[in-house]
Amino acid sequence: xxxxxxxxxxxxxxxxxxxxxxxxxxKAGYISQVAAGVYALLPLAVRSLQKIEQVVREEMNSIGGxxxxxxxxxxKSTWEKxxxxxxxxxxxxxxxxxxxxxxxxxxxxxxxxIAVKEKVQSYRDLPVILYxxxxxxxxxxxxxxxxxxxxEFRMKDLYSFHPDNESHHEFYESAATxxxxxxxxxxLDAYRVKASGGVFSKEYSDEFQVICPTGEDEIxxxxxxxxxxxxxxxxxxxxxxxxxxxRVKAIExxxxxxxxxxxxxxxxxxxxxxDGVRKSIVMGSYGIxxxxxxxxxxxxxxxxxxxxxxxxxxxxxxxxxxxxxxxDGVGLYNTLTxxxxxxxxxxREMPAGAKFVEADLIGIPVRLVLSPKTKAENAVELKxxxxxxxxxxxxxxxxxxxxxxxS
Amino acid sequence: xxxxxxxxxxxxxxxxxxxxxxxxxxKAGYISQVAAGVYALLPLAVRSLQKIEQVVREEMNSIGGxxxxxxxxxxKSTWEKxxxxxxxxxxxxxxxxxxxxxxxxxxxxxxxxIAVKEKVQSYRDLPVILYxxxxxxxxxxxxxxxxxxxxEFRMKDLYSFHPDNESHHEFYESAATxxxxxxxxxxLDAYRVKASGGVFSKEYSDEFQVICPTGEDEIxxxxxxxxxxxxxxxxxxxxxxxxxxxRVKAIExxxxxxxxxxxxxxxxxxxxxxDGVRKSIVMGSYGIxxxxxxxxxxxxxxxxxxxxxxxxxxxxxxxxxxxxxxxDGVGLYNTLTxxxxxxxxxxREMPAGAKFVEADLIGIPVRLVLSPKTKAENAVELKxxxxxxxxxxxxxxxxxxxxxxxS
Numbered sequence: 001x002x003x004x005x006x007x008x009x010x011x012x013x014x015x016x017x018x019x020x021x022x023x024x025x026x027k028a029g030y031i032s033q034v035a036a037g038v039y040a041l042l043p044l045a046v047r048s049l050q051k052i053e054q055v056v057r058e059e060m061n062s063i064g065g066x067x068x069x070x071x072x073x074x075x076k077s078t079w080e081k082x083x084x085x086x087x088x089x090x091x092x093x094x095x096x097x098x099x100x101x102x103x104x105x106x107x108x109x110x111x112x113x114i115a116v117k118e119k120v121q122s123y124r125d126l127p128v129i130l131y132x133x134x135x136x137x138x139x140x141x142x143x144x145x146x147x148x149x150x151x152e153f154r155m156k157d158l159y160s161f162h163p164d165n166e167s168h169h170e171f172y173e174s175a176a177t178x179x180x181x182x183x184x185x186x187x188l189d190a191y192r193v194k195a196s197g198g199v200f201s202k203e204y205s206d207e208f209q210v211i212c213p214t215g216e217d218e219i220x221x222x223x224x225x226x227x228x229x230x231x232x233x234x235x236x237x238x239x240x241x242x243x244x245x246x247r248v249k250a251i252e253x254x255x256x257x258x259x260x261x262x263x264x265x266x267x268x269x270x271x272x273x274x275d276g277v278r279k280s281i282v283m284g285s286y287g288i289x290x291x292x293x294x295x296x297x298x299x300x301x302x303x304x305x306x307x308x309x310x311x312x313x314x315x316x317x318x319x320x321x322x323x324x325x326x327x328d329g330v331g332l333y334n335t336l337t338x339x340x341x342x343x344x345x346x347x348r349e350m351p352a353g354a355k356f357v358e359a360d361l362i363g364i365p366v367r368l369v370l371s372p373k374t375k376a377e378n379a380v381e382l383k384x385x386x387x388x389x390x391x392x393x394x395x396x397x398x399x400x401x402x403x404x405x406x407s
Numbered sequence: 408x409x410x411x412x413x414x415x416x417x418x419x420x421x422x423x424x425x426x427x428x429x430x431x432x433x434k435a436g437y438i439s440q441v442a443a444g445v446y447a448l449l450p451l452a453v454r455s456l457q458k459i460e461q462v463v464r465e466e467m468n469s470i471g472g473x474x475x476x477x478x479x480x481x482x483k484s485t486w487e488k489x490x491x492x493x494x495x496x497x498x499x500x501x502x503x504x505x506x507x508x509x510x511x512x513x514x515x516x517x518x519x520x521i522a523v524k525e526k527v528q529s530y531r532d533l534p535v536i537l538y539x540x541x542x543x544x545x546x547x548x549x550x551x552x553x554x555x556x557x558x559e560f561r562m563k564d565l566y567s568f569h570p571d572n573e574s575h576h577e578f579y580e581s582a583a584t585x586x587x588x589x590x591x592x593x594x595l596d597a598y599r600v601k602a603s604g605g606v607f608s609k610e611y612s613d614e615f616q617v618i619c620p621t622g623e624d625e626i627x628x629x630x631x632x633x634x635x636x637x638x639x640x641x642x643x644x645x646x647x648x649x650x651x652x653x654r655v656k657a658i659e660x661x662x663x664x665x666x667x668x669x670x671x672x673x674x675x676x677x678x679x680x681x682d683g684v685r686k687s688i689v690m691g692s693y694g695i696x697x698x699x700x701x702x703x704x705x706x707x708x709x710x711x712x713x714x715x716x717x718x719x720x721x722x723x724x725x726x727x728x729x730x731x732x733x734x735d736g737v738g739l740y741n742t743l744t745x746x747x748x749x750x751x752x753x754x755r756e757m758p759a760g761a762k763f764v765e766a767d768l769i770g771i772p773v774r775l776v777l778s779p780k781t782k783a784e785n786a787v788e789l790k791x792x793x794x795x796x797x798x799x800x801x802x803x804x805x806x807x808x809x810x811x812x813x814s
Contacts, residue, residue, distance in 0.1 A: 005471055005473075006473060007473040007475070007526070007535060007536075007537060009525050009526035011525075032522045032525060034477075034478045034480065034481065034482070034518060034521075034522075035478075035480065035481075035482050035509070038478045038480045039478065040475065040476070040477040040478055040518065040522050041475060041476040041477070042475050042522075043473045043474055043475055045476075046474050046475055046476055047474075049476075064412055066412075066413060066414040066450045067450055067453050067454075068414070068447065068448060068449050068450055068453055069447070069448040069452075069453055069456075070441075070447040070448070071441045071442075071445045071446065071447055071559050072479070072542060072544070072559060073441065073442065073445045073544065073558060073559045074441065074442075075441075075442050095504045095505075095509070095511075096504065096505050097502045097503065097504070097505070097511075098502075098503050098504070098505050102442070102502070104502075104504075104511060111441060111447065114441075115439045115441075115447050115449075118416050118418075118439060119414070119416035124756075128414055129414075130414060135479060135542065137479070137480065151480060152478050152479060152480045349531075
């Protein structure tokens with residue numbers, strides 16, 4: 001991509017924001033604020049989010065997930081039927097249309113249950129595992145954390161339907177493992193944290209938390225086992241276990257729940273087992289905050305000059321600057337692009353210094369600089385964003401070096 | 408994909424629907440109705456829509472489009488500022504939250520103008536070309552046409568910002584050509600149809616219409632030039648031209664507009680030209696209905712047994728049925744999948760006849776059947792969905808034959 005044709009409204013001085021991620025992402029031209037907790041995602045963010053979604057998609061497919069896209073519009077009656085409308089905490093966060101009895105999806109347990117009822121009759125039709133990338137709407141009162149807590153946000157939510165607790169438990173564990181794979185692939189060191197089952201279940205649920213000083217959660221973690229406990233279950237921890245734990249601030253990037261038969265009973269979602277007996281379906285729900293992940297990564301990976309994004313998440317792989325008055329920059333850009341690398345070529349007419357500043361701000365992993373000096377050597381300067389030192393690489397070797405970095 | 412792990416709730420008897428597309432897509436397990444004009448998109452539809460979006464994405468990128476995702480939530484004040492809130496027709500279709508002064512995006516001219524104001528100062532910053540795949544919300548009173556007219560629907564909308572009418576006109580024509588490429592790639596024979604510029608402009612706008620007996624538009628078309636006129640501009644047609652036209656029913660799948668400076672003036676979106684003079688930015692808007700395209704294709708491509716989807720849009724390329732009691736089906740499935748083909752392998756325990764019925768209903772372009780007879784010949788029966796005859800293909804030749812069909 002040539003920067004002259006690319007839309008990335010970086011700012012020299014961004015307005016102060018409530019959070020590090022909102023400030024950095026706005027300054028680096030990733031997002032533009034529409035209202036409190038509401039952001040427009042600009043091309044740099046869209047590219048990063050597409051990569052995050054693809055990682056999540058692959059891992060959800062690997063555990064048998066089927067991708068769907070349910071509607072945001074949901075009749076109010078749906079929530080009344082499940083009893084959730086009686087929950088004041090829930091009702092307060094749901095957007096509802098002025099006159100149409102229509103709500104805007106804050107979550108999707110109910111609509112998924114209704115849809116699956118069309119399909120499931122016998123044990124042969126189970127399990128059903130559906131997930132979606134969906135825009136959720138929630139009237140957050142404290143929408144002050146950039147992409148960490150928005151009133152409109154992107155989420156991967158998965159709902160699973162099983163014949164009994166045992167088969168749900170098996171899936172639950174495979175999903176937990178898939179979640180850990182997702183976070184690892186995105187460069188995040190996530191802890192599996194025990195939490196209460198909430199109102200749905202007597203069992204525990206699990207949160208996936210990333211340690212971060214600006215996180216709004218406070219949890220106890222065991223660094224050796226990469227597990228932990230959230231506040232709700234602290235009373236249940238044994239003394240011996242307690243000694244191994246450290247209290248840390250963290251950001252919740254995912255959660256998984258046993259739902260039991262709460263929703264399937266509300267919607268009379270049953271099946272006939274092998275003996276012809278009508279049984280309740282057992283459900284689970286599994287969330288990952290997609291935009292929140294980009295927010296979390298921005299909170300964690302930056303320095304005084306801007307973002308330092310992990311390779312798997314950065315919108316481009318290389319940022320190319322040409323300081324020579326030649327066509328060498330275009331040539332290298334074309335070569336690398338044809339070889340399949342994602343290069344942002346800063347072909348704009350502006351001072352070299354400003355380009356260096358923007359390269360650092362946007363946080364692309366590799367910076368390539370063609371200078372009169374390297375040109376004489378048929379080479380280019382290569383600097384990784386996360387490193388202080390640069391190396392000179394022969395032009396004919398650049399692809400090989402990049403391949404190694406991104407392998 | 409093995410059908411036993413795939414979620415496609417096909418129906419023997421689907422409820423009567425208001426439209427052919429809603430009936431067929433529900434029966435074939437692509438969609439599930441949530442409310443009037445609101446549908447959950449199930450895995451078959453998601454796969455088709457992802458293919459449609461990818462074609463549109465490639466063509467929008469080819470004319471310099473930058474992909475963004477703006478928010479659905481938009482403060483009511485945004486619409487007041489542009490004056491659109493005073494337009495009763497517009498106000499009636501917008502969803503607005505009960506207490507929050509927040510609307511749910513019916514369109515995005517205003518928010519895009521506001522965001523671009525952050526970036527554009529001089530002629531050097533122009534043009535700006537932004538597009539998105541976005542869920543739109545509109546309170547349609549007559550939401551009776553399945554995916555053709557929903558209250559929640561998926562749309563590609565592009566907004567372009569130019570220094571003057573001339574440069575906008577140039578882009579407008581390149582976009583029109585890109586639109587025709589999109590529809591052609593999706594197997595649609597679209598006409599470029601002149602329409603009035605609406606309230607925004609004295610110039611004409613263009614609609615892209617596909618002839619369809621169940622379409623809700625009535626237009627005049629010239630089959631030779633693949634152009635036409637909609638009702639609004641019929642009075643302007645010369646007598647000589649009129650002779651060449653036929654009156655047909657059609658579905659509008661895209662439209663492109665000159666917006667002039669209506670929105671840029673409302674939001675004081677100006678730039679400094681080369682002479683340092685402050686000038687109004689000229690805008691255009693460009694829409695393609697993504698879910699509507701799937702609806703249109705379903706209206707057009709079907710027979711008495713179900714959908715007959717074009718190769719570029721079908722959720723899978725081949726539907727594999729194994730009538731032998733062997734592992735040959737799994738083997739062929741693995742071979743084809745590894746070779747990169749998208750195969751739906753019907754591995755369910757159910758009568759062969761029912762599988763044939765579902766294969767026809769879902770409308771995947773190629774059906775492959777392994778039978779005891781073809782097994783003896785190390786071959787498979789291959790039938791194209793759009794054809795009445797089948798051929799026997801040696802197993803080792805299947806990849807080559809499929810490659811030819813899908814090239």
